[in-house]
Amino acid sequence: MAFKDIVGNDRVKKIMCKALQREKVPNSILFCGQEGVGKKELALVLAKAMNCEQKKDDACEICASCRAIHTGNFPDVLEIHPEKNKIKIEQMRNLRHIAYLKPMVGRKRAFIVVEAEKMTGEAANSLLKILEEPPLFSHIILITHNPFLIIPTIKSRCQILNFSPVSREDIEKILVEKGYESEKAKIISLLVRGNLRNALSLEWEEVEDRRKRAWQLFLSLIGKGNMAFFLRNYPFSQRALVKEEWEQVLEILSSFCRDLILVKEKSDVSLLINPDYREEISKIERLLSLEWIIHCLEKIDYVISGFQKNLNVNLLFSSFFSNYKEWEYV
């Protein structure tokens, strides 16, 4: 993988490319941004470019260094991952110890700390010591989707680069290139909210299944008094459904709401996100007020953003469903 293979985030790529050309890549970098937007991939390209035998500002992908980094067999590039959901002090002590040793085969050492927000307090303090005065040949790249959990003293010592979600158009284009029909690509690109990794790993059957579930959920939301029955009897309301699936079901639910607004406002139906549900949407559109739909969208957005902030899933759902009487002002 080289810079060209990272979709979107041109600004971040440009900054890194310029830093490489000037040989001024910061020693401490913090990549922030939601999951699936290419943070780790870019960190690896950076590590390759700093050690590439052919190119100065990108990975050539052919030389021995680029290939070894690609397969994870380059001794000067190390990834640090949480162990049992924590990055522990021992891992950071080990990083510090190695960071002061000159590179073994490459020009630069690179440490990629994945899910950096999972550092324990002790680990973060240990890391801080090296961030205060890093050796010139060592680069520490912290990656997080939750910068709020990184202590300010660490942040202040890093160059912070914020990644944006991958655009819907870019995701749709990639899916079409991979052979998806454009209608399906459009639906997937919407429901992954800029997470390219998710978009590439979803099977269409799964998407279809979740759309059906979302539609049933929607019907029970608008069917006065059905909610209690729905929650009691419907398997996907049980806790077993993982957070990620819920996020997608809610994302689809939100797309139905947006389609309802389009139909209600008699906008161009070619803009519908779920054109195959057009008939069903038109049937129920008359039953719902615009205020109700907007209220529904707000509630959904609240839960999804809560997921992204790692708030407690059960609490979020209690707040979503508990006042279901509110839903009954259809």
Ligand SMILES: [Zn+2]
């Ligand atoms: Zn190379």
